[in-house]
Amino acid sequence: MMNANVQSKPVSDITDLPALGMDAGSIIEDFRRYFSHTLGRDQLSQSAYYVYTSLSLSLRDRLVERWKNTKHTYSETDCKRTFYLSLEFLMGRALGNAMLNLQVDPSTADELKKLGLELEDIIDQEHDAGLGNGGLGRLAACFLDSCATLQLPVKGYGLRYEYGLFRQKIENGFQLEEPDHWLRNGNPWEIERPEFSVRVKFCGSVAHYTESNGIRRANWKNTKDVMAVPFDVPVPGYRNGTVNTLRLWKSTATEEFDLSEFNAGSYAEAVAAKNAAEHITMVLYPNDASENGKELRLRQQYFLASASLQDVLRQWIERHGSDFNQFADKNFFQLNDTHPTCAVPELMRLLMDEHGLSWDKAWDITTRVVAYTNHTLLPEALERWSVSMFGRLLPRLLEIIYEINEQFLNQVKARWPGDIDRIRRMSIIEEGHERYIRMAYMAVVASVSVNGVAELHSHLLQKHLFHDFYELWPEKFNNKTNGVTARRWMVSCNPSLSSLITRTIGRGWITDMGQLQALAPYAEDAAFRAEWRGIKQANKVRLAQLVERDCGVVFHPDALFDVQVKRIHEYKRQLLNILHAIHLYDRIKRGDTQDWTPRCILIGGKAAPGYLMAKRIIKLVNAVGQVINEDPACSGLLKLVFLPNYRVSAMEVICAGTDLSEQISTAGKEASGTGNMKFMMNGALTIGTLDGANIEIREEAGAENFFLFGLTAEQVEDTRGHYNPGEIIAADEDLRRVMSLLQNGCFNAFEPDIFGSIIQSIYSQSDPWLTAADFRGYVNAQQQVAIAYRDQERWTRMSIINTATSGKFSSDRTILDYNRDIWHLAQVVVKPVSIL
Numbered sequence: 001m002m003n004a005n006v007q008s009k010p011v012s013d014i015t016d017l018p019a020l021g022m023d024a025g026s027i028i029e030d031f032r033r034y035f036s037h038t039l040g041r042d043q044l045s046q047s048a049y050y051v052y053t054s055l056s057l058s059l060r061d062r063l064v065e066r067w068k069n070t071k072h073t074y075s076e077t078d079c080k081r082t083f084y085l086s087l088e089f090l091m092g093r094a095l096g097n098a099m100l101n102l103q104v105d106p107s108t109a110d111e112l113k114k115l116g117l118e119l120e121d122i123i124d125q126e127h128d129a130g131l132g133n134g135g136l137g138r139l140a141a142c143f144l145d146s147c148a149t150l151q152l153p154v155k156g157y158g159l160r161y162e163y164g165l166f167r168q169k170i171e172n173g174f175q176l177e178e179p180d181h182w183l184r185n186g187n188p189w190e191i192e193r194p195e196f197s198v199r200v201k202f203c204g205s206v207a208h209y210t211e212s213n214g215i216r217r218a219n220w221k222n223t224k225d226v227m228a229v230p231f232d233v234p235v236p237g238y239r240n241g242t243v244n245t246l247r248l249w250k251s252t253a254t255e256e257f258d259l260s261e262f263n264a265g266s267y268a269e270a271v272a273a274k275n276a277a278e279h280i281t282m283v284l285y286p287n288d289a290s291e292n293g294k295e296l297r298l299r300q301q302y303f304l305a306s307a308s309l310q311d312v313l314r315q316w317i318e319r320h321g322s323d324f325n326q327f328a329d330k331n332f333f334q335l336n337d338t339h340p341t342c343a344v345p346e347l348m349r350l351l352m353d354e355h356g357l358s359w360d361k362a363w364d365i366t367t368r369v370v371a372y373t374n375h376t377l378l379p380e381a382l383e384r385w386s387v388s389m390f391g392r393l394l395p396r397l398l399e400i401i402y403e404i405n406e407q408f409l410n411q412v413k414a415r416w417p418g419d420i421d422r423i424r425r426m427s428i429i430e431e432g433h434e435r436y437i438r439m440a441y442m443a444v445v446a447s448v449s450v451n452g453v454a455e456l457h458s459h460l461l462q463k464h465l466f467h468d469f470y471e472l473w474p475e476k477f478n479n480k481t482n483g484v485t486a487r488r489w490m491v492s493c494n495p496s497l498s499s500l501i502t503r504t505i506g507r508g509w510i511t512d513m514g515q516l517q518a519l520a521p522y523a524e525d526a527a528f529r530a531e532w533r534g535i536k537q538a539n540k541v542r543l544a545q546l547v548e549r550d551c552g553v554v555f556h557p558d559a560l561f562d563v564q565v566k567r568i569h570e571y572k573r574q575l576l577n578i579l580h581a582i583h584l585y586d587r588i589k590r591g592d593t594q595d596w597t598p599r600c601i602l603i604g605g606k607a608a609p610g611y612l613m614a615k616r617i618i619k620l621v622n623a624v625g626q627v628i629n630e631d632p633a634c635s636g637l638l639k640l641v642f643l644p645n646y647r648v649s650a651m652e653v654i655c656a657g658t659d660l661s662e663q664i665s666t667a668g669k670e671a672s673g674t675g676n677m678k679f680m681m682n683g684a685l686t687i688g689t690l691d692g693a694n695i696e697i698r699e700e701a702g703a704e705n706f707f708l709f710g711l712t713a714e715q716v717e718d719t720r721g722h723y724n725p726g727e728i729i730a731a732d733e734d735l736r737r738v739m740s741l742l743q744n745g746c747f748n749a750f751e752p753d754i755f756g757s758i759i760q761s762i763y764s765q766s767d768p769w770l771t772a773a774d775f776r777g778y779v780n781a782q783q784q785v786a787i788a789y790r791d792q793e794r795w796t797r798m799s800i801i802n803t804a805t806s807g808k809f810s811s812d813r814t815i816l817d818y819n820r821d822i823w824h825l826a827q828v829v830v831k832p833v834s835i836l
């Protein structure tokens with residue numbers, strides 16, 4: 001452990017420095033010093049990455065000033081704080097965001113130009129911080145942005161994976177995964193804080209003893225410990241002097257490895273053990289729904305929970321000593337899905353075993369400071385850990401979980417005497433041949449609040465997954481519809497649209513998106529529409545360049561840009577999109593092209609490496625795309641591409657250049673969706689089912705500005721048991737023709753049978769995603785889209801209304817809702833750097 005030699009005699013504060021200049025000159029001067037002296041480079045042109053690093057360091061210095069102020073202010077005011085615990089933070093790039101939020105002088109770009117450097121190119125050097133799979137991880141990143149902007153004292157806790165989500169390559173139409181070693185060239189945005197390392201225990205056994213005062217105590221001993229070293233990442237608010245913290249833990253071996261074990265003769269074994277410790281934060285699990293039960297994943301989850309809680313408790317004790325009476329008034333933990341739920345028994349353990357509190361006192365605190373957000377209803381995504389594995393890895397936690405369960409089940413028995421089946425259903429421990437811990441149930445039992453992420457989703461949680469719990473504790477359950485940050489998803493990724501909006505209605509919308517409503521009247525202003533259309537056109541050119549670079553296919557910007565980007569999953573129904581593309585291809589081949597609307601379809605997203613059906617869907621997109629794009633008959637009418645390696649920085653280009661947003665999941669399956677919101681605010685129209693936040697998007701935009709189709713969630717449920725896709729296909733000539741093209745090998749002439757499993761799934765009476773059932777409605781809605789797009793004035797009106805009504809989907813609104821109903825934090829204003 002680093003034991004800093006703390007200066008004991010009072011000296012002048014060595015960090016008391018004059019404020020750094022925010023003018024272009026000062027920033028460029030520092031940039032050049034970093035490049036030349038700190039990094040020791042000389043030829044600008046040959047080291048684009050060092051240019052990026054130097055500019056980042058120059059800006060980081062400016063962030064650090066505000067960061068320190070923020071920390072001091074939080075500490076001085078002793079404010080209540082929330083800790084957002086998440087296994088994923090999908091931050092994307094930081095440089096552009098830092099420049100925007102710091103309000104860097106726009107002439108900085110001109111100064112760089114004088115040095116022969118393009119700011120855009122520098123920004124493009126940055127590797128995405130891809131420490132997340134998809135929606136859940138990106139939501140955490142948007143939330144941090146909103147908390148800093150709203151001046152709420154919220155700190156993110158996560159893991160510093162050496163490898164983020166894999167890089168996706170496409171070879172012969174198939175997905176290949178490559179490791180994402182994002183830290184290889186260093187990361188200028190993190191600051192290591194070894195002085196705050198903590199020790200995390202694994203394995204070993206528990207001894208119980210009675211103290212002289214008669215109190216029972218537990219001693220978790222003979223453990224294999226791992227060190228958690230924090231790396232802090234600054235999270236700047238929008239031009240407000242607040243810089244919050246994202247603290248990411250890296251696992252390393254303890255010093256014992258270096259000393260005792262190495263010298264005990266078992267050198268090789270000791271090195272191996274050291275490796276095992278470092279494995280914990282090596283890689284992000286690339287699944288966005290399932291793959292349960294992997295021991296390393298449980299190690300990651302406990303590692304995050306334990307390190308973060310120890311960190312919070314250390315800071316508490318530094319200030320308040322071991323008096324925990326006010327702890328629950330000053331601290332709050334939001335669990336991002338069940339992944340960090342080990343925090344529940346771990347907080348109990350730390351309070352009892354390390355700090356001497358009684359069970360009752362510890363439970364009282366725990367149940368006042370924890371809340372749980374659910375992000376999915378899919379049964380395969382519900383986390384369960386086998387009791388035997390859990391007990392081997394975390395024996396003390398297992399004891400605590402059993403005790404929590406026993407006390408909880410006593411409550412259930414008191415409320416419903418004799419209802420044995422209910423006990424079995426609600427138990428945190430699932431009994432059977434093998435026993436399992438149901439993490440979601442533990443989260444519900446301990447939480448003061450349980451929320452879903454869109455109205456429909458929260459409703460379905462109460463009706464199905466947590467119905468028994470809802471009967472017991474209706475007051476715990478609530479909805480918090482997701483949102484996304486307008487700073488990244490409008491201002492920074494769509495500067496021309498943003499400046500048109502600001503010129504028209506002022507700049508207040510950037511931190512108060514409700515003000516976008518003031519745009520609505522301009523939908524009737526022809527000159528404004530022309531400007532709006534011109535900007536969309538330019539953004540489409542930019543997207544077309546990305547497509548040409550990464551897919552080798554030319555998109556004509558006059559065509560309708562029809563986009564579906566998200567993780568590949570059967571419930572999201574990329575397959576339905578492909579069936580429609582095949583149907584359009586079929587129409588072209590039949591010569592049914594009167595009043596045709598040229599269309600460019602883009603599909604992108606990663607498949608979990610073990611999810612074979614999802615990978616086969618990617619292959620199908622590529623196969624169908626190849627046939628369409630190479631057929632001269634389709635020229636000028638239809639294109640279809642699969643965009644490889646979809647990620648945050650790609651979405652920044654995509655959402656600005658999209659006309660039509662595909663949100664076509666089977667109703668009741670997509671908890672919320674957040675891509676749908678990014679598209680909407682950038683003026684895309686949605687074609688979608690009544691699922692997740694689509695319902696609320698349609699409510700806000702108005703039914704006339706949304707292309708709706710498909711079964712409702714209720715109808716989906718009612719269809720179970722009597723679904724007959726064979727009949728539907730036989731009765732629908734268009735679908736029959738599409739299926740024939742698929743079955744006749746039209747898209748896999750040289751690879752027979754590769755799409756057999758996909759074809760089968762469409763024909764299956766137990767197809768959970770009801771693809772055939774929604775085909776007709778989808779094709780009809782797409783026809784309405786094509787008609788609407790041909791009337792560009794009408795389309796533009798609808799586009800403007802979508803942006804104007806997207807205010808609800810700001811993550812600022814979401815966070816204000818969390819804070820009002822759950823966290824109850826006071827806003828903390830941080831003094832600007834210049835007047836300190």
Ligand code: 26Q
Pocket residue numbers: 133134135136137139285287288289290291292293297375376381383453482670671672673674692
């Ligand atoms: C579970 C066990 C083992 C390994 C990994 C996982 C795992 C990892 C990530 C399970 C689920 C996830 C991510 C889920 C997710 O991203 N859900 C999405 O959350 C968004 C934000 O709330 C919603 O908008 C989406 O609808 C939802 O699918």
